[in-house]
Structures are given as structure tokens and as C-alpha cells.
Amino acid sequence: MTIVLDTNVLMSGIFFSGIPNTILKAWKEKRIQFVISAEILDEYIRVAEILSIKYEGIDISEVLNLIAMYSEIIQPAALPNQICEDKDDDKFLACAISGQVDIIVSGDKHLLDVSGFKGIRIMKPRAFYTEFLQ
Secondary structure (H helix, E strand, O other), X not given: OEEEEOHHHHHHHHHOOOHHHHHHHHHHOOOOEEEEEHHHHHHHHHHHHHHHHHOOXXXXXXXXXXXXXXXXXXXXXXXOOOOOOOHHHHHHHHHHHHOOOOXXXXXXXXXXXXXXXHHOEXXXXXXXXXXXXX
């Protein structure tokens, strides 16, 4: 199963325990595959660097290197119009559409509000875990 993982879920999985961390473990066990774009990877790196200053002692480079190496990296087509209220969230939709991914895992309200766009389900981490990983 392939998914697009929003930055907020990835960061929660890296820096904290709980369902987002369980999703990362499922990825490490190759139960799921991540599809990302260069723009998403850049955001992952940028946000992780900010959080690593706040939460010292967590080695983000290893996880980010593994994600860069073992995720499917695609060049998404641009969306014709802004879809999400927050235009920065459109990169996740564009990635899912171009990567032919049916699920984005996110806790972001702006993404959750457009669930169903082009048949893409936007699922909160717990709902994804319950339906696919439990």
C-alpha cells in the first residue's frame, strides 16, 4: 500500500510515540510505502531541522536519509487551481494525484477539508492505523 504522509504526521512519528510512530514502524517493516516529491522532502527536512533544535538528542538525519532513499520520489504535475485553503498543502494533493496514491495521512484541517478530491482520501493517523495497520 502506498501513501503520502503529511509533514505533521512524520514529525510526530519521529519526535514522539503514538500512532504516527507506529505508522513509521509499519513503513520500516515495508508494510506501507511512501510516495513523496522533492518539495515534500524539502519541507520534511526544513521542519525536522527546526524541531531538532527544540528536541535535542533525536537524530533526524538517519530517518530523513532513509525516507529519501526508500520512498518513491515523483515529479508531480502542477494543479490547475489552488485546492486547499492553505496553498502550501496542495503539494500533498499534487503528489498523490501524480503518484496515483489514494490516501494521504494527515491531521491538517485544510487537507482533511478536501478529502475526496479526485478520489483521494485524507485520513487522520488513527483512522489510517485502525483501517489498515491494526
